[in-house]
Amino acid sequence: MTSKKETTEEKILESAKKIFYQKGLKGARMQEIADDAGVNKAMLHYYFRSKDKLFDKVFEQSVQSVTPVLMNVFLKETELDAKINNLVEILIDLFLKEPYLSNFIVNELSQNPDKLYRNVMDSEGGLIGQIIPVINEQLQVGIEKGIVKDDIKPAELILNIMSLCLLPIMAQGVLQQTLGIDDDRMDRFMEKRKQTVTKFVLAAIQP
Amino acid sequence: MTSKKETTEEKILESAKKIFYQKGLKGARMQEIADDAGVNKAMLHYYFRSKDKLFDKVFEQSVQSVTPVLMNVFLKETELDAKINNLVEILIDLFLKEPYLSNFIVNELSQNPDKLYRNVMDSEGGLIGQIIPVINEQLQVGIEKGIVKDDIKPAELILNIMSLCLLPIMAQGVLQQTLGIDDDRMDRFMEKRKQTVTKFVLAAIQP
DNA sequence: GTCTATACTCTGATAGAC
DNA sequence: GTCTATCAGAGTATAGAC
Numbered sequence: 001m002t003s004k005k006e007t008t009e010e011k012i013l014e015s016a017k018k019i020f021y022q023k024g025l026k027g028a029r030m031q032e033i034a035d036d037a038g039v040n041k042a043m044l045h046y047y048f049r050s051k052d053k054l055f056d057k058v059f060e061q062s063v064q065s066v067t068p069v070l071m072n073v074f075l076k077e078t079e080l081d082a083k084i085n086n087l088v089e090i091l092i093d094l095f096l097k098e099p100y101l102s103n104f105i106v107n108e109l110s111q112n113p114d115k116l117y118r119n120v121m122d123s124e125g126g127l128i129g130q131i132i133p134v135i136n137e138q139l140q141v142g143i144e145k146g147i148v149k150d151d152i153k154p155a156e157l158i159l160n161i162m163s164l165c166l167l168p169i170m171a172q173g174v175l176q177q178t179l180g181i182d183d184d185r186m187d188r189f190m191e192k193r194k195q196t197v198t199k200f201v202l203a204a205i206q207p
Numbered sequence: 208m209t210s211k212k213e214t215t216e217e218k219i220l221e222s223a224k225k226i227f228y229q230k231g232l233k234g235a236r237m238q239e240i241a242d243d244a245g246v247n248k249a250m251l252h253y254y255f256r257s258k259d260k261l262f263d264k265v266f267e268q269s270v271q272s273v274t275p276v277l278m279n280v281f282l283k284e285t286e287l288d289a290k291i292n293n294l295v296e297i298l299i300d301l302f303l304k305e306p307y308l309s310n311f312i313v314n315e316l317s318q319n320p321d322k323l324y325r326n327v328m329d330s331e332g333g334l335i336g337q338i339i340p341v342i343n344e345q346l347q348v349g350i351e352k353g354i355v356k357d358d359i360k361p362a363e364l365i366l367n368i369m370s371l372c373l374l375p376i377m378a379q380g381v382l383q384q385t386l387g388i389d390d391d392r393m394d395r396f397m398e399k400r401k402q403t404v405t406k407f408v409l410a411a412i413q414p
Numbered sequence: 415g416t417c418t419a420t421a422c423t424c425t426g427a428t429a430g431a432c
Numbered sequence: 433g434t435c436t437a438t439c440a441g442a443g444t445a446t447a448g449a450c
Binding site for chain 2: 023024025026027103105106107109110149155156159160162163164166167168170171172173174175177179193196197200201203204205206
Binding site for chain 3: 029030031041042044045049050051
């Protein structure tokens with residue numbers, strides 16, 4: 001019901017997202033995006049003016065689609081271990097559903113640091129600024145209860161969790177080749193990984 | 208003594224490496240590489256025929272510079288905890304010294320899986336093929352001694368260590384912006400991270 | 415081996431009819 | 433809003449003199 005009612009603008013944006021994710025700003029071709037969207041190349045310029053502007057739009061949308069979901073996990077009132085499990089599952093699901101998104105964010109942001117500022121930091125005091133205190137408090141409680149090591153830093157914990165979840169997705173291609181497994185087994189591997197990563201992290205922070 | 212005796216070919220290769228690392232295959236410009244090397248643009252084609260061939264050469268060298276160092280760590284006869292510490296230090300040093308190398312490997316390999324095969328897997332039975340059994344054996348010994356959990360899989364352990372070491376380097380730009388720290392503090396952060404990651408991993412695999 | 419000049423291709427962008 | 437045709441610029445590649 002929804003698929004046919006898409007406007008041209010939406011179709012372009014969707015295809016642009018797809019192509020930019022795969023090939024980056026420089027690698028993507030306007031013609032390819034147009035073909036994928038089934039519209040004329042001139043339409044891209046009609047709606048978005050230039051390649052750069054189209055790219056910016058895609059980028060902005062990507063960041064905005066991820067931020068609230070993550071924010072939600074962090075700010076939800078759950079115990080630390082449930083929260084970690086939750087975060088791991090969301091991260092893997094979120095970025096696995098949109099392959100290249102993590103690559104895209106990491107790569108394009110490295111080259112245009114200013115874009116990060118506009119999109120991530122600006123949202124009411126910053127994503128990180130809001131999250132760190134919350135995690136900090138939970139860790140503190142955990143330490144007092146004696147279920148968390150006393151030298152665990154919240155920023156590092158989050159960084160470690162993100163690393164464990166995202167790098168395997170970013171390097172999925174390499175990984176599959178290296179281990180010699182197909183898409184199906186990869187999916188199952190990632191599904192299982194939600195548990196192994198959670199266990200790994202929980203074991204690591206236990207005193 | 209070494210810097211002036213460089214041949215033109217070497218200078219080009221060095222500059223190409225630098226520019227390709229930063230901008231990728233599509234983003235890099237032959238003119239920029241030539242300028243950086245201080246030679247004429249035509250020289251690039253004289254020595255390497257085409258942009259693609261030059262890129263291939265850079266890529267091949269990169270992989271070959273990393274492989275033996277890692278192999279060495281894995282195959283050296285040390286205890287498991289020392290080996291993990293060793294691996295973490297080498298990974299961080301190696302990839303921190305050459306920013307963009309990890310990005311470069313992960314990105315370009317995702318798009319050209321065939322290149323991986325030629326460069327990484329081919330080296331006498333494959334990097335991974337040789338490493339897994341060695342780690343497996345060490346884990347087995349650790350399990351029997353009761354100092355390692357019995358559900359730790361070697362491939363996952365390596366993947367986790369690599370994730371913890373590489374993602375922060377790949378996302379260094381984003382990370383610095385997000386945490387609001389300068390290059391100096393970042394260096395110290397990474398230096399400290401060698402210990403925290405080692406501790407994190409060792410704690411995670413402990414029963 | 416190195417340089418200059420140039421050919422050729424690709425692609426982002428626009429003008430203008432409908 | 434959409435399409436065709438076309439331009440302008442950038443960038444890779446090569447020919448040919450030295």
